[in-house]
Amino acid sequence: MEFLGLAAIAVGVFLLMEGVAWAAHKYIMHGFGWGWHRSHHEETEGVFEKNDLYAVVFSVLAIALFVVGSNGHPVVFAVAVGITLYGVFYFVVHDGLVHQRWPFRAIPHRGYAKRLVQAHRLHHAVEGKEGCVSFGFLYAPPVEKLSAELRSRGTVVAERQARKPSEPRPTVS
Numbered sequence: 001m002e003f004l005g006l007a008a009i010a011v012g013v014f015l016l017m018e019g020v021a022w023a024a025h026k027y028i029m030h031g032f033g034w035g036w037h038r039s040h041h042e043e044t045e046g047v048f049e050k051n052d053l054y055a056v057v058f059s060v061l062a063i064a065l066f067v068v069g070s071n072g073h074p075v076v077f078a079v080a081v082g083i084t085l086y087g088v089f090y091f092v093v094h095d096g097l098v099h100q101r102w103p104f105r106a107i108p109h110r111g112y113a114k115r116l117v118q119a120h121r122l123h124h125a126v127e128g129k130e131g132c133v134s135f136g137f138l139y140a141p142p143v144e145k146l147s148a149e150l151r152s153r154g155t156v157v158a159e160r161q162a163r164k165p166s167e168p169r170p171t172v173s
């Protein structure tokens with residue numbers, strides 16, 4: 001296959017990965033995989049969080065595809081390139097720009113980058129597993145739409161009320 005065809009496959013897979021990431025985030029990470037993902041919704045100490053294991057899983061998958069691809073399967077190789085590109089983009093933008101785990105501080109004030117950051121911040125407005133919005137990443141819906149959705153679910157308010165310290169109990173002496 002021509003180089004251009006392979007490049008088109010890689011770009012296609014990159015875009016497709018947004019759908020895969022969305023579904024994995026919504027149905028796996030906020031489903032049976034919450035045990036790992038929870039660490040990403042709570043304050044964690046240290047450099048790493050359990051949620052990083054998902055990045056490891058995706059990397060292992062991409063490496064396996066690279067191995068198969070370099071043994072005479074250029075299409076598989078192109079797929080691996082697409083997955084890796086998405087991973088790198090996610091790692092730089094999600095971990096760097098949104099969560100500031102990278103040693104750069106940049107806060108986008110307009111355009112697509114700003115919307116992307118805000119949309120993901122709204123995903124983190126909810127601490128628990130249920131009632132979150134905005135599971136995708138590359139495609140960021142308008143912030144007003146997400147806020148309205150979040151408000152209509154009422155999860156943020158419910159969580160805030162649950163966190164309120166309960167009435168101090170009188171101590172028995």
Ligand SMILES: [Zn+2]
Nearest residue numbers: 025029037123
């Ligand atoms: Zn999440």
Ligand SMILES: [Zn+2]
Nearest residue numbers: 040099120124
């Ligand atoms: Zn996040």
